[in-house]
Amino acid sequence: MRIGRHTITPNLILAPMAGVTDKPFRLLCKQLGAGLAVSEMTIADPKLWHTRKSRLRMDHSDEPAPIAVQIAGYDPQMLADAARYNVDHGAEIIDINMGCPAKKVCNVWSGSALLQDEALVARICTAVAHAVKVPVTLKIRTGWNRANRNGVAIAQIAEDAGIAALAVHGRTREDLYQGEAEYDTIRAIKQAVAIPVSANGDIDSPEKAKQVLEQTGCDAVLIGRAAQGRPWIFREIAHYLATGEHLPEPSPLAVRDILLGHLDTLYAFYGEPQGIRIARKHLGWYAKNRPENEAFRQIVVRAETVMEQRQLTIDYFDRLLDHLGSLQSHPQSHFAIRTPARTTA
Numbered sequence: 566m567r568i569g570r571h572t573i574t575p576n577l578i579l580a581p582m583a584g585v586t587d588k589p590f591r592l593l594c595k596q597l598g599a600g601l602a603v604s605e606m607t608i609a610d611p612k613l614w615h616t617r618k619s620r621l622r623m624d625h626s627d628e629p630a631p632i633a634v635q636i637a638g639y640d641p642q643m644l645a646d647a648a649r650y651n652v653d654h655g656a657e658i659i660d661i662n663m664g665c666p667a668k669k670v671c672n673v674w675s676g677s678a679l680l681q682d683e684a685l686v687a688r689i690c691t692a693v694a695h696a697v698k699v700p701v702t703l704k705i706r707t708g709w710n711r712a713n714r715n716g717v718a719i720a721q722i723a724e725d726a727g728i729a730a731l732a733v734h735g736r737t738r739e740d741l742y743q744g745e746a747e748y749d750t751i752r753a754i755k756q757a758v759a760i761p762v763s764a765n766g767d768i769d770s771p772e773k774a775k776q777v778l779e780q781t782g783c784d785a786v787l788i789g790r791a792a793q794g795r796p797w798i799f800r801e802i803a804h805y806l807a808t809g810e811h812l813p814e815p816s817p818l819a820v821r822d823i824l825l826g827h828l829d830t831l832y833a834f835y836g837e838p839q840g841i842r843i844a845r846k847h848l849g850w851y852a853k854n855r856p857e858n859e860a861f862r863q864i865v866v867r868a869e870t871v872m873e874q875r876q877l878t879i880d881y882f883d884r885l886l887d888h889l890g891s892l893q894s895h896p897q898s899h900f901a902i903r904t905p906a907r908t909t910a
């Protein structure tokens with residue numbers, strides 16, 4: 566898929582997730598096969614740009630191209646300024662958030678709440694697309710509510726305003742995350758515009774990615790929750806789409822190395838104590854996919870220092886690998902690693 570001058574290969578994108586898609590996680594997902602990883606949203610109001618949180622969100626040093634930054638707001642001029650500011654700080658793609666139903670965002674009339682006001686959508690898209698030379702993309706839902714699935718109208722407005730690509734989450738704003746994503750509206754949107762469209766919502770396996778690409782005719786898929794604790798999902802899907810075959814599950818040793826690398830980048834990026842807090846969340850997700858890891862989660866999430874958290878993680882995997890070794894020599898052992906269940910959205 567092309568977004569402006571950027572070729573996105575493979576056509577698998579890490580969806581923007583506030584509190585999740587920070588620089589360490591974006592780097593990891595790109596290493597493990599994502600063709601593009603979109604940043605957490607940055608609020609367009611400049612009053613908030615000088616907080617530590619915003620500074621970390623706007624740090625893109627050493628991030629592989631293309632760097633995609635999401636902005637959220639309601640005022641066309643403010644969003645245009647935010648786009649310019651982020652391009653000056655390294656953004657190579659600007660993504661406008663009209664998909665997020667979070668109260669904090671929608672109460673100030675931004676995120677998916679904007680879908681209700683098509684004239685404002687046009688003004689925002691035009692202002693941002695004209696403000697920067699880099700491509701501007703737009704992330705939307707299928708509409709405001711089920712009675713008002715105006716995704717097709719919004720997509721056409723966006724295309725006319727100069728938006729370079731769209732991402733569509735197959736739920737309405739009112740659906741929040743309930744029910745199942747529907748892909749027929751995404752297909753209708755794809756058919757109504759000439760710009761590239763990415764499909765999003767509940768894609769949690771290679772088969773589901775293939776099915777959604779076929780059903781919608783979209784150019785790419787965006788994956789959010791299924792990448793939490795399972796960042797290798799991108800290479801699994803890429804391999805399946807290319808060959809029709811499944812990669813083997815990553816071994817416990819490979820998972821250990823991925824996890825320790827992730828922890829180290831979190832500690833380096835956030836320092837202590839924030840790095841420990843953020844790592845707890847990810848450790849919980851890694852553990853979630855393996856029911857026997859509940860004990861691990863209980864221990865590691867209580868660690869108070871970087872040293873302790875890292876060491877407990879190493880100890881856990883050492884014990885696990887020892888058990889696996891003894892399992893091979895004593896196959897009657899009852900301890901076994903279960904194949905992780907696919908993350909359900």
Ligand SMILES: Cc1cc2nc3c(=O)[nH]c(=O)nc-3n(C[C@H](O)[C@H](O)[C@H](O)COP(=O)(O)O)c2cc1C
Pocket residue numbers: 580581582583584585605606635662663664665704734765766767768787788789790791910
């Ligand atoms: C924790 C979390 C944070 C999110 N933050 C954002 C955000 O900042 N911007 C945005 O456009 N969407 C955000 N989303 C929505 C996701 O990008 C995505 O559209 C949604 O999770 C559906 O995809 P999935 O089923 O693959 O998770 C967020 C979702 C989650 C779970």
